[in-house]
Amino acid sequence: MAEGNRESQEQSDESLSQEEQEIRARWEREQNQLKSKLIEYDTEDWQEDASFAGLQRIGGVDLSYIKGDDSTACASLVVLSYPDLEVLYEDCRMVSLTAPYVAGFLAFREVHSLVEAVETLQDKDPSLMPQVLLVDGNGVLHHRGFGVACHLGVLTGLPCIGIAKNLLQVSGLENDELHKEQIRSLQMGGDSFPLVESSGRVLGMALKSCEKSTKPVYVSVGHKMSLESAVRLIHCCCKYRVPEPIRQADIRSRAHIRQNFPHLS
DNA sequence: GCGACAG
DNA sequence: ATCTTGTCGC
Secondary structure (H helix, E strand, O other): OHHHHHHHHOOOHHHOOHHHHHHHHHHHHHHHHHHOOOOOOOOOHHHHOOOOOOOOEEEEEEEEEEOOEEEEEEEEEEEEEOOOOOEEEEEEEEEEOOOOOOOOOHHHHHHHHHHHHHHHHHHHOHHHOOOEEEEEOOOOOOOOOOOHHHHHHHHHOOOEEEEEOOOOOOOOOOOOHHHHHHHHOOOOOOOEEEEEOOOOOEEEEEEOOOOOOOOOEEEEEEEOOOHHHHHHHHHHOOOOOOOHHHHHHHHHHHHHHHHHOHHHO
């Protein structure tokens, strides 16, 4: 019992239990193994077309949580038509989460439920399978170059794009005064600037996703799509700041929680 | 002590 | 992620 108290109260790295350290080491190995299967360029014809001709379905995924409960969530997968952005398919399900949220390892908490949702769609109605999946979180803009959008992409084989609402400050990227000035310099919807890590590699783009938004979204490659195509597509599916497929997944997963837990609203 | 820390 | 209402502005 003394052990349990120590673990929950101490915060410094050296106090991490041996078990926690082993989990992280295992997760890092898993990220590195899956990373060898990552494809960071356009693989589909529609991706390089000027108007995305041939693109008909875009998927969005999200998880919503219940306050005060860290093991229950609603996972949702929606499929929207392109270019009309009408909802063609919706799947919201309550799920039990086993892994905690650890910065840098979001996929280990969320990706299992999302893969299941994709498999359900494959069984139920494969003709509605999205041609690209928009993921709430980062792709290669990540400590080890393998965020949740890459993870889901490699596991499903689907082209994926990571969209984060906040800058993950990795390898030289900082939300400092220079970054804020670059944000202020964005003029019209579609304007963007590259996020360059210390080595010089471009990890993603900050994008003013719609005309009215002050704060950009952070776009990075998930799987089977180039950064250029990804940024162009994200701009094309934003009615508001958050791309419509993710926004619909978010709205609908929250509504589903209110439906199942009315006492929380 | 303070900032960071995708969701 | 969530805690949280109204309010100022177009």
